[in-house]
Amino acid sequence: MEAGEVLLSARGLSRAVGSRRLWQDVELAVGVGERLGISGPSGVGKSLLLRALAGLDALQSGEVWLRGKSQSSWPMPQFRAEVMSLLQRPAPASGTVGAHLAEPFGFKVHAGKRHQPEEAARLLNQLGRPPTFLDQDAAHLSGGEAQLVALVRALLLSPTVLLLDEATSALDADTAERAESVLRAWLADGPARALIFVSHDRAQQARFATRVHSLSGVGA
Numbered sequence: 001m002e003a004g005e006v007l008l009s010a011r012g013l014s015r016a017v018g019s020r021r022l023w024q025d026v027e028l029a030v031g032v033g034e035r036l037g038i039s040g041p042s043g044v045g046k047s048l049l050l051r052a053l054a055g056l057d058a059l060q061s062g063e064v065w066l067r068g069k070s071q072s073s074w075p076m077p078q079f080r081a082e083v084m085s086l087l088q089r090p091a092p093a094s095g096t097v098g099a100h101l102a103e104p105f106g107f108k109v110h111a112g113k114r115h116q117p118e119e120a121a122r123l124l125n126q127l128g129r130p131p132t133f134l135d136q137d138a139a140h141l142s143g144g145e146a147q148l149v150a151l152v153r154a155l156l157l158s159p160t161v162l163l164l165d166e167a168t169s170a171l172d173a174d175t176a177e178r179a180e181s182v183l184r185a186w187l188a189d190g191p192a193r194a195l196i197f198v199s200h201d202r203a204q205q206a207r208f209a210t211r212v213h214s215l216s217g218v219g220a
């Protein structure tokens, strides 16, 4: 795939919650190597937009395409493995960090992918965590540590498009910038990858996004 070639796109997306309309006719596209930032005030529906793009919520209108094929024509587990989302509140984990990172490689949808513990250790090292971090209890991580583990778990699975919802919000500034570096390298390493991220941090949007989509509400 060529740089800039569209990986994920959406057209005519609208969302209401009950009788309240959140956003309407959203159009966006993200191409190879891009880091698309989504901005907008609290409650405008940024998380719900990511959920729609990820196929976690049914689309109320419009369509989403992954590599030119509509979301509705993908087997959903496969779509979600390619368009992977890190939600604002990571799911609770159990066991050690190492076991939690290895777990999804046992899922049918990831058959064919091989867990590489050394890659996990390398990524964690870049994020400032020592090798012993892999032995820590995943159920008792700090908020920031849980975000790092969720990020590494997703990166190890090598999705095509990664959707990040405030994925660095609990990190100190230095670690957040380390996470950005890891993500830049991940995008550069892969054959065809892209990133869409929601962040309230204007400085992060300014330094990290290659483009920003500002989400505005349509009112009641």
Ligand SMILES: Nc1ncnc2c1ncn2[C@@H]1O[C@H](COP(=O)(O)OP(=O)(O)OP(=O)(O)O)[C@@H](O)[C@H]1O
Binding pocket: 017, 022, 040, 041, 042, 043, 044, 045, 046, 047, 048, 049
């Ligand atoms: N499952 C749901 N059922 C009902 N209302 C919901 C549901 N999920 C979200 N909402 C409402 O939809 C609106 C948009 O929520 P969303 O979390 O997408 O906003 P956001 O822009 O990501 O906000 P923030 O920046 O505060 O995280 C909010 O008013 C929220 O209460």
